[in-house]
Amino acid sequence: MSAAGSGTTTGSAAGSAAGSGAASGAAGVALDGVSVRYPGRGDAALELSLRVEAGEFVGVAGRTGAGKSTLALTAGGFVPRVVRARVAGTVRIGGVDGLASGGSDLAGVVGIVFSTPANQLSGSKPTVREELAFGLENLGVPRSEMDGRIDAVLDRLSIAHLADRDPFALSGGEQQRVAIASIVVMGTSVLILDEPVAQLDPAGSRGVTALMHQLAAEGRAILCAEHDPGVLSATDRCLVLESGRAVALDRPGAALGSAVQGPLGLEPPTLVALAELAGVPPDRAFDEAAVAAALRNLSAPSRARLPEPRGDGSVAALGWSPLRREATPTIAARRLAHRYPGGPEVLHGVDLVVRPGESVAIVGQNGSSKTTLAKHLNGLLRPDSGSVEIDGSDIRSTAAGAIARTVGFVFQNPDDQLFNRSVEREVAFGPHNLGLDGRLARELVDRALELAGLASVRAVNPYDLGLSVRKLVALASVLAMEPAVLVLDEPTTGQDGPGVARIGGIVEAYRRAGRTVIAISHDMEFAASHFERIVVMRAGEIVADAPPAEIFASGSETLLASTGLVAPVCARLGARLGLGSTPTMTDLLARLRTSADR
Amino acid sequence: MSARATGYFRPGASWLHRRNPVTKLMALLWVILAAFLLPPPALVGLVLLVACLAASVGLLWAVVRSLRVPALLFASILLVNAFFYPGAKDALVSFGPLAVTREGLTFGVVSAGRLLVAFSASILFLFTTLADDLLEGLVERGASHRIAFVILSSVQMVPRLADRAGAILEAQQARGLDVGGSLPSRARALVPLAGPLLLGSLIDVRERTFALEARAFGARPNRTAYRLVADPPLDRALRWLIAAATVGVVAVAIARPFG
Numbered sequence: 001m002s003a004a005g006s007g008t009t010t011g012s013a014a015g016s017a018a019g020s021g022a023a024s025g026a027a028g029v030a031l032d033g034v035s036v037r038y039p040g041r042g043d044a045a046l047e048l049s050l051r052v053e054a055g056e057f058v059g060v061a062g063r064t065g066a067g068k069s070t071l072a073l074t075a076g077g078f079v080p081r082v083v084r085a086r087v088a089g090t091v092r093i094g095g096v097d098g099l100a101s102g103g104s105d106l107a108g109v110v111g112i113v114f115s116t117p118a119n120q121l122s123g124s125k126p127t128v129r130e131e132l133a134f135g136l137e138n139l140g141v142p143r144s145e146m147d148g149r150i151d152a153v154l155d156r157l158s159i160a161h162l163a164d165r166d167p168f169a170l171s172g173g174e175q176q177r178v179a180i181a182s183i184v185v186m187g188t189s190v191l192i193l194d195e196p197v198a199q200l201d202p203a204g205s206r207g208v209t210a211l212m213h214q215l216a217a218e219g220r221a222i223l224c225a226e227h228d229p230g231v232l233s234a235t236d237r238c239l240v241l242e243s244g245r246a247v248a249l250d251r252p253g254a255a256l257g258s259a260v261q262g263p264l265g266l267e268p269p270t271l272v273a274l275a276e277l278a279g280v281p282p283d284r285a286f287d288e289a290a291v292a293a294a295l296r297n298l299s300a301p302s303r304a305r306l307p308e309p310r311g312d313g314s315v316a317a318l319g320w321s322p323l324r325r326e327a328t329p330t331i332a333a334r335r336l337a338h339r340y341p342g343g344p345e346v347l348h349g350v351d352l353v354v355r356p357g358e359s360v361a362i363v364g365q366n367g368s369s370k371t372t373l374a375k376h377l378n379g380l381l382r383p384d385s386g387s388v389e390i391d392g393s394d395i396r397s398t399a400a401g402a403i404a405r406t407v408g409f410v411f412q413n414p415d416d417q418l419f420n421r422s423v424e425r426e427v428a429f430g431p432h433n434l435g436l437d438g439r440l441a442r443e444l445v446d447r448a449l450e451l452a453g454l455a456s457v458r459a460v461n462p463y464d465l466g467l468s469v470r471k472l473v474a475l476a477s478v479l480a481m482e483p484a485v486l487v488l489d490e491p492t493t494g495q496d497g498p499g500v501a502r503i504g505g506i507v508e509a510y511r512r513a514g515r516t517v518i519a520i521s522h523d524m525e526f527a528a529s530h531f532e533r534i535v536v537m538r539a540g541e542i543v544a545d546a547p548p549a550e551i552f553a554s555g556s557e558t559l560l561a562s563t564g565l566v567a568p569v570c571a572r573l574g575a576r577l578g579l580g581s582t583p584t585m586t587d588l589l590a591r592l593r594t595s596a597d598r
Numbered sequence: 599m600s601a602r603a604t605g606y607f608r609p610g611a612s613w614l615h616r617r618n619p620v621t622k623l624m625a626l627l628w629v630i631l632a633a634f635l636l637p638p639p640a641l642v643g644l645v646l647l648v649a650c651l652a653a654s655v656g657l658l659w660a661v662v663r664s665l666r667v668p669a670l671l672f673a674s675i676l677l678v679n680a681f682f683y684p685g686a687k688d689a690l691v692s693f694g695p696l697a698v699t700r701e702g703l704t705f706g707v708v709s710a711g712r713l714l715v716a717f718s719a720s721i722l723f724l725f726t727t728l729a730d731d732l733l734e735g736l737v738e739r740g741a742s743h744r745i746a747f748v749i750l751s752s753v754q755m756v757p758r759l760a761d762r763a764g765a766i767l768e769a770q771q772a773r774g775l776d777v778g779g780s781l782p783s784r785a786r787a788l789v790p791l792a793g794p795l796l797l798g799s800l801i802d803v804r805e806r807t808f809a810l811e812a813r814a815f816g817a818r819p820n821r822t823a824y825r826l827v828a829d830p831p832l833d834r835a836l837r838w839l840i841a842a843a844t845v846g847v848v849a850v851a852i853a854r855p856f857g
Contacts (some may be wrong), residue, residue: 114812130824168757397775402776408772419794429773
């Protein structure tokens with residue numbers, strides 16, 4: 001609120017008229033010799049020159065902390081007006097001076113979307129439709145135009161059915177689409193997005209990507225920071241940042257290729273890696289048909305020379321065995337039904353048995369009640385009918401705090417639990433609650449920090465770390481309890497490549513130690529690579545439950561699409577090549593190698 | 599997810615729901631003014647008026663039910679005055695050293711009656727008026743839309759804080775925190791529960807600033823409104839009627855000797 005009027009001494013009707021006039025002349029974003037320094041930090045968070053022309057869709061890649069968000073805030077006109085920082089250089093946004101202009105000049109010129117939905121909503125509107133109208137009201141758009149514009153955007157994001165719902169009663173993924181719609185409806189010539197699809201199911205993510213592509217084709221300038229290769233593949237050019245500086249700005253197939261990513265210690269996206277193996281040129285590296293054709297045409301000797309896939313090394317490196325001996329139980333949901341007070345039934349008689357040492361990924365569209373099911377497994381929610389059993393005994397009358405000894409649950413939002421002044425103290429919270437102290441507790445904390453890769457930040461305040469690192473802190477704080485069953489809700493959201501690999505490694509290590517892991521995920525590659533069993537949910541029911549090779553076999557596309565899912569890229573390629581079901585890169589390369597023998 | 603708390607609003611399409619919120623607000627203020635300024639016998643009429651209005655839209659029982667808590671207040675006002683009215687002499691019934699006095703009983707009944715009218719009319723108003731409509735109606739008549747926004751977002755803040763507190767409770771229980779049992783164990787649970795709520799709220803404020811900036815809140819002087827607040831001719835007539843009745847109530851109050 002207080003920032004709304006800051007620095008807008010010239011904010012008048014004349015000022016905003018000049019702003020929109022300039023926008024129509026010179027749309028796009030131009031950063032020239034920009035450097036951004038946050039107070040109290042030594043190094044510049046960003047040192048960059050970049051142009052995004054009208055009609056262009058530019059992606060921004062780079063590991064966590066590389067400066068992607070700072071770039072988004074700068075190009076969105078938030079630095080230094082809303083976020084305090086020392087800035088040098090010039091920033092032009094839609095023809096307006098991005099560093100000196102007030103909110104009245106930038107309003108209607110640039111729109112910015114962030115990754116977490118709840119705080120992008122106005123928090124004052126009772127329906128989605130009115131939430132979208134909020135920005136239009138502030139821009140002074142005539143009432144008669146509003147419904148038309150709102151309906152058009154709701155339609156483009158496939159959320160027309162949510163129009164009359166309360167924004168705060170929606171699932172995270174649905175809210176995020178409402179947040180995106182709320183910015184798009186304002187019709188700005190420049191659109192900045194900071195990890196817009198982190199919370200979305202694969203179908204939602206594809207929909208948003210297609211929308212950005214269309215908006216660029218209609219003449220908007222779009223800059224989008226993302227980890228998701230699906231989004232980056234649709235960009236015209238992709239900027240790669242490292243320590244606030246541009247490492248590459250090229251077609252996505254080249255910018256995300258191993259020539260650029262390798263020296264940064266990062267892996268190219270799976271499709272690009274396969275394209276490189278098959279000799280597909282960078283500008284077609286994201287063209288699935290081209291990659292499939294090139295793989296098909298590989299000679300038998302080249303097929304036989306295909307390498308073992310990357311990535312496995314980092315996973316194997318996470319050796320771990322539990323300090324606390326505890327037998328892993330069977331956990332079972334029987335005819336489980338649940339409704340939230342005053343709402344409709346959201347779980348309809350679900351049966352699920354997870355045996356000791358299994359790893360199970362629960363997948364399904366936003367709002368399919370995955371989290372509701374998972375929260376029953378440790379007694380946070382109690383069934384309306386049916387039961388949950390741990391080793392055959394009903395947990396109906398056991399307190400959630402006591403079940404936590406056996407079943408650990410890591411929430412999607414780490415900020416709902418972090419409160420200590422250092423990472424180490426935070427991680428020690430769980431063992432302390434279990435009554436463990438002294439040397440054993442210290443050792444549990446050390447091992448959890450090591451496993452989550454947080455040893456170097458153990459003395460740091462969690463809130464000085466980025467959201468993706470805070471998620472790892474929350475994970476470590478549960479790992480330190482060494483629960484026999486580990487339940488993870490969307491563990492990979494917002495993680496960069498190394499972060500996802502780390503979490504995959506933890507899942508593998510846990511399973512190797514004979515313990516159970518259950519994870520909710522929208523990341524099909526992650527699910528296919530690290531879990532032996534996949535449970536597909538749709539509208540409060542389990543519609544499929546099988547190993548990845550069966551779930552992602554060709555012929556299952558309709559079932560997957562019915563709940564917002566898309567098979568991982570290697571499964572799609574395996575189907576194209578008639579190699580059978582190959583959900584992971586390991587599977588695909590192995591089939592290609594053996595197919596050379598025949 | 600909790601259902602959205604729109605205050606006390608009961609969705610409906612009755613004739614009272616369809617009135618312009620500003621008309622209803624004026625009527626409410628008139629009833630409260632009349633309760634305090636008109637001679638006490640008028641209270642009977644005012645109670646009947648509110649009851650008839652509530653009955654006409656099928657909310658009489660709901661209004662009565664929601665008076666359960668304030669009823670304690672009414673009763674205590676009645677009792678305290680009946681027994682302890684200062685300077686009262688005319689004792690009606692005596693209980694040892696205590697006596698119910700005529701002056702005290704009269705004053706108690708009138709005071710409790712005034713509060714009863716004010717409470718029940720306010721509740722009926724809240725039952726039939728959506729906060730969003732009322733504030734938009736006031737903004738149309740020149741109230742600041744910034745202040746209206748602050749009020750509306752505060753109204754929504756309450757259920758959101760409750761949701762958040764629930765999420766924190768779950769997250770800490772999942773890390774083995776014992777939230778039940780003995781008093782010391784409950785006290786120990788306070789920091790892990792209040793800490794994230796406070797820190798989260800601070801982060802929330804910062805991000806709310808982002809959200810409002812991104813949506814051009816307060817950027818232009820010529821704000822428009824999406825929500826249409828109906829204002830049929832009947833309402834305009836009603837408002838003139840209420841204005842005239844207000845003049846009448848004030849005139850009666852001035853003409854009547856105090857005491």
